[in-house]
Amino acid sequence: MEQQILEFELTKEFRDRIQLALEEHDDPFIRKALDGVKAEDITALLYEFLPIDSKYIIDLHAIDMQAEIIRGLDPDIRKQYLKLYQPKELAVFLNQLLSDDTADILHELSVKEREEVIAFLDPELRMQVTDLLRYEENVAGGLMAKELIRAYVNWTVVQCVEEIRKQAENVSRFYAVYVVDDHEKLLGKVALQDLIISDARKLVADIYEEDIISVETYMEDWEVAGIMKKYDLESVPVVNVQGHLVGRITIDDVVDVITEQAEEERQIMSGISENVEEDDSIWRNTRARLPWLLIGIFGGLMNAKFMGLFEAELSRITAIAFFTPLIQATGGNVGIQSSSLIVQSLANPDFVDEGLWTRLIKMFFVALLNGLVLALLVLGANILLFGEYRLSTVVSIALFSVVLFASFIGTITPLILNRFGFNPALAAGPFITTTNDLLGLTVYFFTVHLML
């Protein structure tokens, strides 16, 4: 049986062997080892080497392959690579790419370099790219490619096919022909499969689908992703405010948007403040972690100062201190749970927004139930473990209150952040935990102060 899955496996041995060949400038070996390997796999391999060595590997390939390899690179890492190229060299391989990928790469250069590179681009690509660079990267205009097949509504099917033949080299991965009127206004589309089986003499006007979903240039990337996901679209045309067809977005770009969003959210939730990967440098890893740790430390010092106010109580009944971890951990967990559910529901605009009060009332009942169960359980356990009725009761009352308070904070914080335009996921990480630690302590010592 032949190998059907042409996936290339990147092993430590292979990497080390290539590294050796690089040191010895053994071009024939590298060429042979990478012969037939797909651009995407070579891209993945390059992450294992220094930029200068990677460029050496890239240079051994044909120009279209070079372009594909660089296209696939992670933007952060690509920036380092781009520094190794002269503007003219960059233009040579950018000329091999689609307008959206070219624009993405140009965004990673300084303004001066960008202008220099643009001057060397092929005239048509230059025009397309100049248009794309006007848009922010996180809106539809910044995601779209200019290359698409456009058919005028009064064309025949033959004319359509002729246009496809002409454009076939420039436009890859297209699934439909977009139909426009004489003023370039988007009217609808013809799926390629319908074009194939249509009589060549028919008019586009007779076969196109009018019921087409499009997005506008200024729409945010996550909105575009939501629409494409909801309606299962493999590509979507982009129109400007006049309704003129200006580009199209394909699903692969949107898959990247979805993945990046999920990753960003996870990092926020785990208190990592810049986009970092385990195999980035020690320095970068440290720097990405410090800010949230410092906020945690600040919270911890405030906790200490606060507990200091109750020194008299604490020295009278030392056992009070035993239960601060219990109270704080529960507050932290409840807070994260609540905020995470709100973040999830904010990210999913498919439901009717029930309004703040409905949310809070529901939150209240869930917290009530959880709080009661936990408080009773802890009461029983404490009496069993410590044989102390009075303090055990106080701990349970405080625990119950903390569950209610932490739920409230966990619910309201992401809503407030969202209202003021911040990422609500900020509220599902160390921020909420630090807040709830302090809150838990306050509630606990206040209860102690009142009741003991």
Add this chain to the structure above:
Amino acid sequence: MEQQILEFELTKEFRDRIQLALEEHDDPFIRKALDGVKAEDITALLYEFLPIDSKYIIDLHAIDMQAEIIRGLDPDIRKQYLKLYQPKELAVFLNQLLSDDTADILHELSVKEREEVIAFLDPELRMQVTDLLRYEENVAGGLMAKELIRAYVNWTVVQCVEEIRKQAENVSRFYAVYVVDDHEKLLGKVALQDLIISDARKLVADIYEEDIISVETYMEDWEVAGIMKKYDLESVPVVNVQGHLVGRITIDDVVDVITEQAEEERQIMSGISENVEEDDSIWRNTRARLPWLLIGIFGGLMNAKFMGLFEAELSRITAIAFFTPLIQATGGNVGIQSSSLIVQSLANPDFVDEGLWTRLIKMFFVALLNGLVLALLVLGANILLFGEYRLSTVVSIALFSVVLFASFIGTITPLILNRFGFNPALAAGPFITTTNDLLGLTVYFFTVHLML
């Protein structure tokens, strides 16, 4: 200007108006209000009503629309709907769907119901679905659809187009024709765009691309997602172990896989133990939160018991207690950060696995740097805030050790979970926090015991 974005906006007013119409059985109003609304938007609307009312709305639509509406429903909610249908009714609309969607829905029924429904399916769909039901839902075989356009390598382009014409009704969203030999073995593909511009008399053998990526039926869904994402594929053919073409997976299914994975991971990280949404019932919300809260409580009680062992020290120097929140919060934060980065790197198999030791050594240096910065900072702050040299030194030494320990636990736990086949994301949530709380306390009191 006409509205270009045909997206339907779901408002509270609209929902309430439909609810009223439902109560009054005002069919004409409902029909008119939903006329021209896309199936996906009606699906979203239905989440606002009881299943029985939703069925009422669904029943007002044409059968193909009914099928589309039900296809789009969230599986959890759909289960409740399906109970309202007789097997024969179900078969009527399943006959409108593709084999993969049909199989997904059949998976949601009891074995008995499933068999009854299958008996009513159209013969071809029945055959396809029976084949699909053999696969687990989370492997390529469970994701794929049987409908595809297959061309034999010795066909001409005309024969290919003829086949597309024949299949056009059954197969939607296809972007390529898959080329097989006489034994159904996958050889390659012809993109639709190439088919359109090819001379009709040419042989498929002369125009097909051999360099095609396929997946095998038993591959896991996240692997399939990874491959489609890496190579920017809009669809991928599925082969069995003999290399025979048995189905194809389209990118929309994979987008769902990616989104679900991200959501599942977030829930695990925030200590929510079942798939729950904010607008699920209070009972369900409570139940989803309790398990991790209980584990946190258990940890808290162990913390209390442990601190009890140091009662003598605590009553001698009450201030010791002030710093437990600081120590524990930092341990928790460091642990989450470390484990989250490991989880991320485990999810991304594109890098060469550096091995356990390289990981641990790197983790050690990052922890060393962070630990030093934090410990010195806290030392200064404590001396300023409390004017206590001895205890401040002890706290800083403990803090430094906790950062090292928590980094180690945060790094090693996801690796161990992963090794034993558990989801490593489990280590990026309350589990690691609870462990690190206890660990932090132990280290702190041990240091106190030795040094004060």
